[in-house]
Amino acid sequence: MSARVIAVSDDHFGRSLLLAIMPTDLYAISLVDNAPAALALLGQAPQEILLMTAQMASGLGAAFFQSASARRGSAPALLLLSRRTSQRETLNLVPRQLILGYPCTREHLREALQSLAQEGAPAPAAPTTTPAPQDPLWAVKSQVDSLFRHLPRLNHYALLGVGPAAALPEIVRFYQQRMMDFHPDRFCGTDDAVLQEQVTIISKRINAAFQALSRPDTRAAYDRMLAGHATDISSVASWAREVQTAAGRRYVELAQTAAHAGDPHAVRHYLALAMELQPSLTESTIVRLDSLKPFLSQAR
Amino acid sequence: MASVVGIDLGTSYSSVATCSSERVGILADDEGQAALPTVVAYRAGQPPLVGRAARPFLVTDPENTVYSFKRLMGRRMGTPEVRVACAAHPFRVVEGPAGQAVVKVAGTQLAIPQVAADVLRHLKGLAEARLGHEVRDVCITVPANFDDVQREATDVACRLARLNARRILNEPTAAAMAFGYGANLKGRIAVYDFGGGTFDFTILEAEGPLLRVLATAGDPFLGGDDVDLALARAVARHFWRTHDIELQHHVVSWQRLVMACEELKRTLSVAEVAPLHLPEMASGPHGPIALDLVITRPMLEEAAAEHVARSLHVCQDVLDMASVPPSSLDAVVLVGGTTLMPAVRNAVQRYFGQAPDTRMDPLAAVAAGAAIQGMILQGGHWRTGTAATLPTLLLDVTPHSLGIETPQHGFLPVIARNTPIPVEQVRTFFTSMDGQTELTLRVYQGESTDARENTYIGELRLVDLPPSAEGEVAVEVTFEIDVGGRIHLSARHVGSGKVCSARLRLAAHNAITGLPA
Numbered sequence: 001m002s003a004r005v006i007a008v009s010d011d012h013f014g015r016s017l018l019l020a021i022m023p024t025d026l027y028a029i030s031l032v033d034n035a036p037a038a039l040a041l042l043g044q045a046p047q048e049i050l051l052m053t054a055q056m057a058s059g060l061g062a063a064f065f066q067s068a069s070a071r072r073g074s075a076p077a078l079l080l081l082s083r084r085t086s087q088r089e090t091l092n093l094v095p096r097q098l099i100l101g102y103p104c105t106r107e108h109l110r111e112a113l114q115s116l117a118q119e120g121a122p123a124p125a126a127p128t129t130t131p132a133p134q135d136p137l138w139a140v141k142s143q144v145d146s147l148f149r150h151l152p153r154l155n156h157y158a159l160l161g162v163g164p165a166a167a168l169p170e171i172v173r174f175y176q177q178r179m180m181d182f183h184p185d186r187f188c189g190t191d192d193a194v195l196q197e198q199v200t201i202i203s204k205r206i207n208a209a210f211q212a213l214s215r216p217d218t219r220a221a222y223d224r225m226l227a228g229h230a231t232d233i234s235s236v237a238s239w240a241r242e243v244q245t246a247a248g249r250r251y252v253e254l255a256q257t258a259a260h261a262g263d264p265h266a267v268r269h270y271l272a273l274a275m276e277l278q279p280s281l282t283e284s285t286i287v288r289l290d291s292l293k294p295f296l297s298q299a300r
Numbered sequence: 301m302a303s304v305v306g307i308d309l310g311t312s313y314s315s316v317a318t319c320s321s322e323r324v325g326i327l328a329d330d331e332g333q334a335a336l337p338t339v340v341a342y343r344a345g346q347p348p349l350v351g352r353a354a355r356p357f358l359v360t361d362p363e364n365t366v367y368s369f370k371r372l373m374g375r376r377m378g379t380p381e382v383r384v385a386c387a388a389h390p391f392r393v394v395e396g397p398a399g400q401a402v403v404k405v406a407g408t409q410l411a412i413p414q415v416a417a418d419v420l421r422h423l424k425g426l427a428e429a430r431l432g433h434e435v436r437d438v439c440i441t442v443p444a445n446f447d448d449v450q451r452e453a454t455d456v457a458c459r460l461a462r463l464n465a466r467r468i469l470n471e472p473t474a475a476a477m478a479f480g481y482g483a484n485l486k487g488r489i490a491v492y493d494f495g496g497g498t499f500d501f502t503i504l505e506a507e508g509p510l511l512r513v514l515a516t517a518g519d520p521f522l523g524g525d526d527v528d529l530a531l532a533r534a535v536a537r538h539f540w541r542t543h544d545i546e547l548q549h550h551v552v553s554w555q556r557l558v559m560a561c562e563e564l565k566r567t568l569s570v571a572e573v574a575p576l577h578l579p580e581m582a583s584g585p586h587g588p589i590a591l592d593l594v595i596t597r598p599m600l601e602e603a604a605a606e607h608v609a610r611s612l613h614v615c616q617d618v619l620d621m622a623s624v625p626p627s628s629l630d631a632v633v634l635v636g637g638t639t640l641m642p643a644v645r646n647a648v649q650r651y652f653g654q655a656p657d658t659r660m661d662p663l664a665a666v667a668a669g670a671a672i673q674g675m676i677l678q679g680g681h682w683r684t685g686t687a688a689t690l691p692t693l694l695l696d697v698t699p700h701s702l703g704i705e706t707p708q709h710g711f712l713p714v715i716a717r718n719t720p721i722p723v724e725q726v727r728t729f730f731t732s733m734d735g736q737t738e739l740t741l742r743v744y745q746g747e748s749t750d751a752r753e754n755t756y757i758g759e760l761r762l763v764d765l766p767p768s769a770e771g772e773v774a775v776e777v778t779f780e781i782d783v784g785g786r787i788h789l790s791a792r793h794v795g796s797g798k799v800c801s802a803r804l805r806l807a808a809h810n811a812i813t814g815l816p817a
Contacts, residue, residue, distance in 0.1 A: 176510050176695075183693045184722065184783045189679020200722060203783070207720045246771025247730040254728055269712060269727060276706040277732055 141195060144182065148198040156209035156222060164223070168214065175210040182206060218264060225262030248277040304437040304466055304678045305427050306474070306670025309416060309454070311370040311497025311523055312637065313663065314338045316423040318431065319671035324481065326664045327430045335663055336426075338496075340418045341365040342406040350422040362390035362555045364405045368525055371497045372401045372412045373457075374450035381521055388529060390551045413453050417460035424461055438463045439674040441666050443498040444470040444699050445518030447745045447755040448787045466677045467784045470696060471495070472502035473513060474669030475635040477692045479660055480506055481672050487630030488514075492615070492648055492656070493666075495636035497523035499611050501618045503629070512695040515622035515718045519614050522607060524565070524638035530603040531561040535576065535593060543589055545582045553581045557591070568597045569640045601643040608647045615651065621718060632656045635665050695720055698781050705742040705751035714779045717747065722783045728794065731773040737765045739775055743789065760789050 157164050160174045182202045187195060212218045243249050251274035258266035305327075306317045313335040317326045326334040333352070341349040341357035342364045349357065357365040371385045377395035385401075386393045394409065396402030402411050427435045440463075442454050451468050458465040472491035479489065485506035493500040500518035504511050535557060536547040547553050556578055567574040573596045580588040619626055634656045638644060648656045672692065697720050703713035714725050731739060739762040746754025765773050774794040781787055 173507075176507050176512065179512075179695055180510050180693060183695070185673075185676050185693055188677045200783070204722045204724045204780075207723055211719060211723075245732065246769065247732045248771070250730045250771050250774070265716075266725075266727070269714065272706065272710070272712050273729075276708060276710065 141192070144187075144195060144198050144202065147182070147202060151202065151205060155226060156213050159205060159209045160213070164226070171210070171213050175206065175214075178206050179203065212262070218262075221259075221264050222262035225260065243274060243278060245277050248274045251277070303431070303435075304439055304671075304674030305431075305435050306667050306672070306674045307420065307423055307438050307440045308471070308474075308667035308670060309370065309419065309423075309440060309442075309457075310338055310495055310666075311368050311525065312338055313496065314419055314423060315664065315667040316427045317664070317667040317671035318427070319668070319675040324478065324668045324671055326667055327427050329426055336419070336423065337367075338370065338419055339365060339367040340369075340415055342408075342410075344406045348418050350418055358559060359552060359556050362551050363392065366391050366403055366405060366410075366415050368497055369403065369412050369415050371521065372403075373416065374412070374447070374453035375401050377401045384521060388525075390555055413457035413460060416454070416457035420457055420461035420463060424463060436462070436464050437466045437674070437677070439467045439469055439670045439677060440465050441469045441471045441474045441670050443495075443518055443520065444472050444493075444500040444502055444516045445498065445520055446470075447700055448757050449755055451786060467673055468786070469670055469673050470500070470502070470513075470516065470699070470785070471666045472500045472516065472635065473504070473511070473694060473696055474667075474673065475633060475660070475665040476502070476504050476506075476511055477669035477672050477694060478665045479631075479633050479657075479669075480511055480692050481668075484508060485511075488624065488628060490615075490629045490632045490652070491635055492611070492632055492639065493518075493635040494611055494638035494644060495523050496525055496638070497521075499523060499614060501611070501615045503618055503622045503624055509692055510695065511692050512720075513697045514624065515618045516697060516699050517614055517618045517621070518699070519610060522610055522614075524562075524636070526607050527600075527604045527638060527641075528558055528562045528565060530607065531565065531595075531600055532558045534599070534603045535561065535591070535595075538593065539581070539591060543582065543584060545584070545589070547581060550582065553578075556581070564595055565600060565641065566637075568595065568600050569642060572597050597642070600641075604641065604643055608644055611644075612647065612651050626652045627654075629654070633660060633665075634658055635660070635662050637663055696783075696785060697721060698723070698785060700745040700755070701747055702743070702745050702757075702779060702781065702787060703751075705744055709751050711744055711746065711749055711751040711754055715781060719781075721781045721785055724778060724780045726776055726778050729775050729777060730771045731765065731768070732770050734770050735767040736770065736773070737767050738763050739765060739773075741777065743787075745787075757787065760791065762791050762793075765793065 151159075157166070160171060160178055162171055162174045166174070182199050184196065184199050184203055187199050190196065212222045243252060251270045255267045255270035255274070258264075258270060303318055303320075306319065308315050308317075315326055315335050317324060319325075328334045329336065329351075331352075336351040337355055339351065339354040339358060341354035341361065343349070343361075348354075354365060358367065368385070368389065372382060372393065375382050376399040377393075378399070382393065382401045392404040393401050394404050396409060396411060400411065402409050403415060404410075424435050438458060440454060440458060442451055446454070454468055455465050472493040475493060476489060476491050479485075479491075486508065487506060489504045489506055491500070491502045491504065493502070498518055498520050499522040500516065502516040503514045505514055506512075532554070533548075536554075539545065539547055547557055560576060560578055564574050564576060573594055576591065576593045576595050578591040581591045582589045615626075629652060632648060632652050632654060634645070634648065639648075639656075639662050645656060645658070673694065676693070697718045698715060699717060701711075701713040701717045702715040703711055706712050714727055715723055729739060729741065741760040741762075742751070743757040743760060744751050744754040745757055748754050760777065762775050765775070776792045776794050778790045778792075779787070780789070
C-alpha cells in the first residue's frame with residue numbers, strides 16, 4: 001500500500017473522528033482550521049486516496065473537493081467515503097470509491113486498506129479532470145446544490161474556505177477562487193432557473209463574506225461576534241433611554257442587534273434613523289456619538 | 301444560432317462587435333468603417349439619417365441634428381450637466397416629462413432614449429447584414445459612472461430599438477475584458493478611458509480568467525468634445541482679436557469650426573502642424589472673411605491641458621480609494637479616442653511612471669469587450685464547463701453609493717460605492733406615526749450627505765400596512781444590485797411575512813412612448 005491517504009473533514013467533530021482512526025503515517029486535516037494546508041497537500045500528491053466523513057460528502061467538502069481537483073487537474077484515484085447507509089448521496093467524482101461504515105472506525109479503515117493492498121496500488125488518476133457521469137454538468141450542479149443547502153450554517157471563513165487566522169492575501173486568493181466557481185455568469189447557459197437562483201444567492205454571500213473579512217475594522221467586529229464578544233455599544237444603549245418614540249427605540253434595538261452580529265455598517269444605519277426621528281436630540285446625540293467615533297468610523 | 305452582440309454606444313462614435321468561440325471582431329459597415337458617428341439628423345416627414353450620412357447636416361441643419369446626446373441620457377433639465385450641454389449644442393434641449401431633458405427637432409419632441417434608439421437600430425441593421433441573422437440580444441456598454449437612471453435610459457433605448465439588453469457593462473471594464481481576453485493576465489491593471497464625452501478610470505486585479513474591479517470613478521463631463529471646444533474657443537478668440545467678430549454667435553460658422561477642430565485634433569496626433577482653412581466664416585465690410593491659421597501641436601496641447609489635468613485628478617481619487625500607489629500598477633491601458641493624443645499619452649506616462657500599454661485599439665476595445673461578455677451571457681462558460689480554459693469572468697463594483705433619504709433630507713447609504721456586485725443588504729424600517737398605513741422610501745445614488753444633491757432613483761411606496769401604533773409596523777426592505785449592476789428593491793411586512801405591495805416608481809422614462817410591452 002504505497003499511496004498516501006489524506007483525510008479531510010469540514011468540521012471539528014469530523015476531524016476528531018478522523019484523528020481517532022488514522023494510522024500514524026496518514027494525514028488528517030480539518031478544512032475549517034487549515035484549508036490552505038489541505039489544498040496544498042492535495043495539490044502536491046498526484047495519486048493519493050481521499051478519505052472523507054459523511055458531512056464532507058454532501059456539504060462544503062464536495063465544493064472543496066471540486067476546486068482541489070480542478071486546481072490539480074486530476075481527481076484522487078480513490079475516494080473512501082464514510083457515510084450512513086441511509087444517505088443516498090454519493091460523490092460521483094472519482095473512478096472508484098469505497099464506502100466505509102459510519103461512524104468510521106479504525107477497523108473499517110484497516111479492512112478497506114487491506115482489500116486495497118490485495119488489489120494492488122490504485123490505478124493512476126485519469127489525466128482529464130473528472131470522469132464524466134452521464135450529465136457532464138452533474139458535478140457542477142451537485143456542487144452548487146450542496147453548498148447552497150449548507151449556506152445558512154457557514155460562517156464567512158468557512159464559506160471562503162480559509163482559516164480564522166488567514167492573512168489578507170490568502171483571503172483574496174480564496175475569495176477569487178470561490179467566485180470563479182460560483183460566478184453567476186458561469187451559469188448563463190443553463191435554463192435551470194433554480195440553479196441560477198442558487199448561484200446568485202451564493203455569490204452574494206461570498207461577496208458579503210469578502211467585504212466583511214477584507215477590511216481590518218469590519219473583520220475585527222465580525223471576529224468579536226464569532227468569539228461571542230459583542231461589540232460594546234453600551235453608551236448607545238444609555239442614549240436609547242432618552243429616545244421618546246417607539247420607532248426610535250426599535251431602531252436602537254436593531255443597532256444593538258447589528259452590533260452583536262458584527263455589522264458596523266448596519267449599526268450606523270439604524271442609529272442614524274433613530275436620530276432622524278428625534279431632531280431635538282440630534283445635537284446632544286452627535287456629541288455623544290462622537291465618543292463612538294472609533295466604532296462608527298468603521299461603518300464609513 | 302442567435303448570438304449576443306456587443307454594442308459600444310459612444311458619445312462621439314458607436315460600434316458593434318461579435319465574439320464567436322475564438323474570434324472577436326468589430327463589424328464594419330459597407331464602406332469598411334468600424335466606427336459609426338453617433339449623430340442623428342432629423343428631417344420633417346422623412347426617416348432620420350444616422351452616422352456618416354447625418355454628419356453633413358451638423359453644418360447645414362444644426363438645429364435638427366443631434367450629437368453628443370449621450371451626455372443628456374437620463375438627466376433632468378436644470379442640472380449643471382444639462383446646462384453645460386445646452387450651451388454647447390445648437391439643437392434645442394427642453395424640459396420633457398418628469399423633468400427629463402429632451403430634444404426638440406424637426407417639429408417634434410424626442411426623449412434622449414428615442415434618439416439613442418435610432419443609432420441602435422442602425423447598428424442592429426448593420427450587425428444583421430453582416431451576420432445574416434436577426435439580432436435581438438445585446439450587451440451594451442455605458443460609462444462606469446452612469447447611475448441607475450442613466451442605465452435605465454440605456455435599457456429603454458435598447459427596448460425602443462427592439463433589442464434586449466442582456467447586460468449593461470461598464471466601458472472601462474469591457475475594455476479590460478478585451479485586454480485580458482486570452483492573455484492570461486496576472487497583476488494590477490488600470491484602464492484610463494478618455495472618450496468623446498466622459499472620462500472613467502478603473503483599477504482591476506487580474507488573476508488568470510478572473511478580472512476583479514478594485515475601484516472605479518469618473519467625470520461625466522470630461523471628454524474629447526471638451527478638447528475640441530477648447531481649441532475652437534482659442535481659435536475664435538484669435539479671430540475676434542483680428543476681426544472683432546465673435547464666431548460663437550454664428551451657429552453655422554461655430555459648428556463648422558468645432559467640426560474642423562475635431563479633425564485638426566486627430567491630424568495633430570500624427571502631424572506637428574496642420575492648416576486650418578475655413579472660407580466664408582463671417583461677412584465683413586469688404587466681403588466674406590475666411591479663417592486661415594496654422595495650428596501647431598503645442599497650441600492644441602495648451603487648449604487641452606486643463607482637461608488632461610482633470611483626468612489625472614480622477615485617477616488620483618481612484619488610486620486613493622483602492623489604496624494603490626500609481627507605481628504599483630502592472631499595466632496602464634488606454635481606451636477612447638482622446639488617448640490617441642500624444643499630450644495625453646505623455647501625461648499618463650509621467651503620472652504613472654510607466655509607458656501606457658497601447659497594444660489595443662482604443663476605439664475598438666470597448667465594443668470587443670462587450671462582445672466577449674455577450675458570448676459569456678450566451679452560455680460560453682456553461683458549455684465549456686471547467687474554469688481553467690474559460691474566457692474572463694468579471695467581478696465588478698457599484699460605482700455609486702445606494703441609499704435612502706432621511707426625513708431631514710440626509711442621505712443614508714445602504715450599499716457603499718465600490719462594493720463588489722452582486723450584493724444585497726436588508727434593512728428594517730418602522731412606521732413613525734400612529735395609524736400609518738403607508739411608508740415611502742426615496743432612493744438615491746451618490747456620495748453627498750445631502751440627498752438632494754444625489755441622483756434620485758425612485759420611490760418605494762409600501763401601501764396597505766395594518767394601521768397600528770407608531771413603531772409597531774416593521775417592513776424589511778431588500779436593496780439588491782445584481783451582477784449586471786442594476787438595482788432591485790423589494791419589501792416584506794415583518795410579522796405577516798407577506799410581500800408588501802411595494803411599488804418602485806422610477807424617476808423617469810415612464811412617459812416615453814412607443815415602448816414595446
